[in-house]
Amino acid sequence: MVEQLDLIPLSGSPSSLKRYAQNIPLLSDSVVKNIPALLVMVMEALASISKQLREAVYADPSKDRKLMEARRRGGNVVIFAGLIQYRMGGDVYETLTRLEGMI
Numbered sequence: 001m002v003e004q005l006d007l008i009p010l011s012g013s014p015s016s017l018k019r020y021a022q023n024i025p026l027l028s029d030s031v032v033k034n035i036p037a038l039l040v041m042v043m044e045a046l047a048s049i050s051k052q053l054r055e056a057v058y059a060d061p062s063k064d065r066k067l068m069e070a071r072r073r074g075g076n077v078v079i080f081a082g083l084i085q086y087r088m089g090g091d092v093y094e095t096l097t098r099l100e101g102m103i
């Protein structure tokens with residue numbers, strides 16, 4: 001669902017992350033002010049998915065691939081947060097970093 005919003009790049013190259021970041025100032029203020037909360041929600045979802053995958057009792061041959069994908073997406077969120085020109089509180093960056101470690 002987050003991917004459909006096309007606000008936060010969960011996949012892509014560093015240059016595409018930079019393009020997304022450059023587009024943030026072009027968005028409505030009502031959208032921009034909610035980006036920090038959205039970033040945290042995405043990371044919480046990725047951390048939850050990763051936890052569920054690690055704790056699964058059944059054998060899933062794609063488990064490692066799914067975990068790697070979640071880590072990659074989480075890394076993209078953190079990089080994107082660092083690239084955007086919108087001022088976010090230090091607690092947001094701290095939370096994102098903590099959640100990235102849980103993925």
